[in-house]
Amino acid sequence: MHFSTALRASLLFPITHVLGGPITHVTRQNQTSTPQCTEDTAIQRKEWSSMTEYERLAYVSAIECLMNQPPEWDVPGSTSAYDDFVATHIRVTTSVHLNGVFLSWHRHFEHLLEGQMHDKCGYPGYLGLPYWDYPLYLDKPLNQSLLFDGTPDSLGSDGTFIPNRPDIVVTPEWDANLQFPHGPTLPRGSGGDCTYTGPFANHTVSFGPISRSVIPTGLPANWTQPNPHCLVRDLNDWFLRRLNNQTAMDNLLASSDILEFQTRLEPIHQGGHLTIGGAMQDFFCSPQDPIFWLHHTNLDRLWSIWQAADPARRSQFNGTSTYLNPVGYTPEVNNDTQITFPVLGANVTTGDVSNPMAGPYCYVYV
Ligand SMILES: *[C@@H]1O[C@H](CO)[C@@H](O)[C@H](O)[C@H]1NC(C)=O
Numbered sequence: 001m002h003f004s005t006a007l008r009a010s011l012l013f014p015i016t017h018v019l020g021g022p023i024t025h026v027t028r029q030n031q032t033s034t035p036q037c038t039e040d041t042a043i044q045r046k047e048w049s050s051m052t053e054y055e056r057l058a059y060v061s062a063i064e065c066l067m068n069q070p071p072e073w074d075v076p077g078s079t080s081a082y083d084d085f086v087a088t089h090i091r092v093t094t095s096v097h098l099n100g101v102f103l104s105w106h107r108h109f110e111h112l113l114e115g116q117m118h119d120k121c122g123y124p125g126y127l128g129l130p131y132w133d134y135p136l137y138l139d140k141p142l143n144q145s146l147l148f149d150g151t152p153d154s155l156g157s158d159g160t161f162i163p164n165r166p167d168i169v170v171t172p173e174w175d176a177n178l179q180f181p182h183g184p185t186l187p188r189g190s191g192g193d194c195t196y197t198g199p200f201a202n203h204t205v206s207f208g209p210i211s212r213s214v215i216p217t218g219l220p221a222n223w224t225q226p227n228p229h230c231l232v233r234d235l236n237d238w239f240l241r242r243l244n245n246q247t248a249m250d251n252l253l254a255s256s257d258i259l260e261f262q263t264r265l266e267p268i269h270q271g272g273h274l275t276i277g278g279a280m281q282d283f284f285c286s287p288q289d290p291i292f293w294l295h296h297t298n299l300d301r302l303w304s305i306w307q308a309a310d311p312a313r314r315s316q317f318n319g320t321s322t323y324l325n326p327v328g329y330t331p332e333v334n335n336d337t338q339i340t341f342p343v344l345g346a347n348v349t350t351g352d353v354s355n356p357m358a359g360p361y362c363y364v365y366v
């Protein structure tokens, strides 16, 4: 939609011409080996506001492109290559969250999307998925930031404001780990309805909503059916300030083992979802909002920084492959635990994906 068709055409071919000079092209590495993966040859994942306008437009365009490519999965609700990622996430949600494979699974999920952006949509070869470094966005409202100001090189706007909603009530289902000191209610966001301007304005999503209440019983049989509705956002800076500030990042990186790391990461993870609201607050369908990828690359970046501080951390895992790690359902995760991606790619093990510069990967956070 909008300007993207022209940009997409330009991305598929004369990239060097568009940028006005030669750029380093990185040949995509083989799935099973990455010879000569160095800082110089690695795909660069950049912070959104450190990317050039051209690079931000390239991200928006590649996502729109995947939303227009045919699906490979014959799930009725999947209308595009992009929807295949949403369907995959829905299908395995309760196996890959709040447990011992959360970090590994999302690392590979992000990599698979990055690969399709390169292979199907002409996203520049040297460039990886962007990331969202939360503390950089605390000085002004998100709706005025490069992420959500509604300009063509943003991810579009907030949702249309729905006035007169009651404050958010903290119920017992809220993660106790969040420890809100705020009393029983929290302030509402500044949107609540469909995104209204910029990229993904009035964008139609196909899946969900799916309530968290289905977690104990499993997905309803009709989860595969299309239910077209608009992309909803409800930007809420209160959560970002409370859960995703610099103190929270510093505490996270000071974690002494993987259990502590995972425990401190979870409020930051939930903070990103709660800050965007709408589709991002749907436990199953959150990848429908293109901010999902920037949020999860940043979680992956924090993990990779923590891992790099001590080589032993690459083989540390804690938990099982079941939501909340109940005893007796799936085994304790170790280096050989398989994680699965329906139509998107073959199984990998947690050990395979423990290093962004080895195995199937060659990317750096810059
Ligand atoms: C990638 O691996 C496959 C299978 O081993 C091999 O056939 C192919 O030639 C490799 N491609 C490159 C570019 O090395």
Ligand SMILES: *[C@@H]1O[C@H](CO)[C@@H](O)[C@H](O)[C@H]1NC(C)=O
Binding pocket: 141, 142, 143, 144, 158, 161, 189, 190, 235, 236, 237
């Ligand atoms: C932008 O966000 C701020 C802070 O949440 C809010 O007060 C303001 O009303 C929002 N502006 C618009 C145009 O939505």
Ligand SMILES: *[C@@H]1O[C@H](CO)[C@@H](O)[C@H](O)[C@H]1NC(C)=O
Binding pocket: 196, 197, 198, 201, 202
């Ligand atoms: C979004 O939908 C609303 C209501 O249908 C319409 O008024 C508005 O013009 C649409 N905006 C865009 C950017 O398509």
Ligand SMILES: *[C@@H]1O[C@H](CO)[C@@H](O)[C@H](O)[C@H]1NC(C)=O
Binding pocket: 208, 220, 222, 223, 225, 226, 227
């Ligand atoms: C699935 O069924 C439930 C319960 O009948 C309904 O509320 C929901 O809208 C249905 N979802 C889809 C995608 O059809």
Ligand SMILES: *[C@@H]1O[C@H](CO)[C@@H](O)[C@H](O)[C@H]1NC(C)=O
Binding pocket: 241, 242, 243, 244, 245, 246, 247, 248, 251
């Ligand atoms: C910043 O994060 C810390 C640690 O998560 C939290 O205790 C504190 O309340 C947050 N600060 C603000 C101003 O919300």
Ligand SMILES: *[C@@H]1O[C@H](CO)[C@@H](O)[C@H](O)[C@H]1NC(C)=O
Binding pocket: 259, 317, 318, 319, 332, 333
């Ligand atoms: C994970 O942490 C829990 C709590 O400390 C501990 O009981 C369990 O043995 C740990 N599992 C692994 C695989 O380290």
Ligand SMILES: *[C@@H]1O[C@H](CO)[C@@H](O)[C@H](O)[C@H]1NC(C)=O
Binding pocket: 338, 339, 340, 347
């Ligand atoms: C892939 O991993 C899943 C568990 O995540 C397992 O159930 C399945 O058997 C594995 N498939 C193969 C081909 O190993």
Ligand SMILES: *[C@@H]1O[C@H](CO)[C@@H](O)[C@H](O)[C@H]1NC(C)=O
Binding pocket: 315, 335, 336, 349, 350, 351, 352
């Ligand atoms: C973990 O798995 C990877 C990939 O299979 C392997 O290279 C590594 O040696 C394993 N590490 C340990 C500690 O077993």
Ligand SMILES: [Cu+2]
Binding pocket: 089, 097, 106
């Ligand atoms: Cu997820």
